[in-house]
Amino acid sequence: MNLQEFPRQIYTEFKTPIQPLCHLSKRLGGPNIYVKRDDLLGLTGGGNKTRKLEFLVADALKQGADTLITTGAVQSNHCRLTLAAAVKEGLRCRLLLEERNRKYNPNANGNHFLFELMDVEQLKVVPDGTDVVKEMEAMKQELELEGRNGYIVAEGGGNDIGAMGYMNCSYEILEQSDEMDLKFDHIVTASGSGGTHAGLVAGIHTSKADVSITGINVRRSKLQQEEKVYGIIKNLSNRLILQDIIPRKTVQCFDDYIGPGYALPSEETINAIQLLAQTEGILLDPVYTGKVMAGLIGLVKKGYFSKEDKVLFIHTGGTPAIYEYASTILNKENNPK
Ligand SMILES: Cc1ncc(COP(=O)(O)O)c(C=O)c1O
Structure with missing residues (x-):
């Protein structure tokens, strides 16, 4: 194929x-x-998210996006790699972090450290069980009010x-x-x-x-x-x-x-x-x-x-x-x- x-x-x-x-x-x-x-x-x-993002980010660019929005757990690899792809493409990135069995720690190492190092534009933390699709839609609308164009990358690129x-x-x-x-x-x-x-x-x-x-x-x-x-x-x-x-x-x-x-x-x-x-x-x-x-x-x-x-x-x-x-x-x- x-x-x-x-x-x-x-x-x-x-x-x-x-x-x-x-x-x-x-x-x-x-x-x-x-x-x-x-x-x-x-x-x-x-x-693995890198392979998915090759197609997802290409789709975002085709749609004229200037910001990637995505979601994951507080130590999400998918969020880290979506942010990295945004940096590479000269886009901004906003992340919605869900506290699934782990609380958000603003001083955490690992992926959290990398979110900060790569200068994420926004980190929004929500409790486990939040309707993340609805939340990401709201983040996209906020960007629209600022005259910007957000692209929602599905959770996990899934x-x-x-x-x-x-x-x-x-x-x-x-x-x-x-x-x-x-x-x-x-x-x-x-x-x-x-x-x-x-x-x-x-x-x-x-x-x-x-x-x-x-x-x-x-x-x-x-x-x-x-x-x-x-x-x-x-x-x-x-x-x-x-x-x-x-x-x-x-x-x-x-x-x-x-x-x-x-x-x-x-x-x-x-x-x-x-x-x-x-x-x-x-x-x-x-x-x-x-x-x-x-x-x-x-x-x-x-x-x-x-x-x-x-x-x-x-x-x-x-x-x-x-x-x-x-x-x-x-x-x-x-x-x-
Ligand atoms: C390191 C790692 N392995 C595996 C997976 C699961 O892959 P998938 O979401 O495509 O099922 C993820 C998802 O976040 C991941 O970060």
Whole structure:
């Protein structure tokens, strides 16, 4: 499927590497686990939102926007990267931060420090459960009163436009598989606002590749999340006028690794973060990739993969946030070493 007709700003000039995780695979006794290093994508601090923003910001520029408006949790990677894209394009940026299981701390490190460093124009903090869509509409109207033109970037970039970034990623993975003479049996990814998962499913399906995709939920129940991801796939299929209907059963999620809640790591999350740092020197975060790796390890233990399978873990980033969680990560008594 050719996405060339859709406007795109390029924020990463190279393919992100696919690397074998030999020590981890050995430690677990198989399968063969590889990582797609999307934590090394362009814009400040990298991560999956960069691929989505290539299409979303191009759409904003096409609509003549001068300000990006978006929302996320108080340590949102998506907010950090939307702001970074705004800086790069010479736009302003206003952020709506929702206190989901974590209170706003004006002195916080991690992504919050970067919001300030990149000179965010406005940070508006709202309690958990706020109607963020309505709030962002109000922010857009405020800008209109000042004669400005705001563009609302959907939460997490989780819509059909953002998902095109991950269709592109799936094509990149298939090209790299050919170049490396390596056929992946499974892809394991985070499933949050859903665009990453939806784009990967759509890209793999439209390429007719035989690779199963497993989403590890970070917030919602299995059914809720699968419906959310499938909804994005349906909108994406309409946008791309796909003739072939992508079946609902291609969307597979697990909700067993969320732990105590969104942004609250479980013991397995912390163990997974420590294990990857200590076996591969790779940094994972407690909100997304640590949970996904805990899920991948949990599925290995349950025999979900065969020992010979080649499993690709998508490293969706989130690294800047770990500095705000240092004591939680290090104060763990039960060190897996
Ligand atoms: C580091 C990281 N990984 C994964 C995700 C989830 O991706 P998606 O929102 O596309 O489901 C996010 C979303 O904020 C993220 O910041």
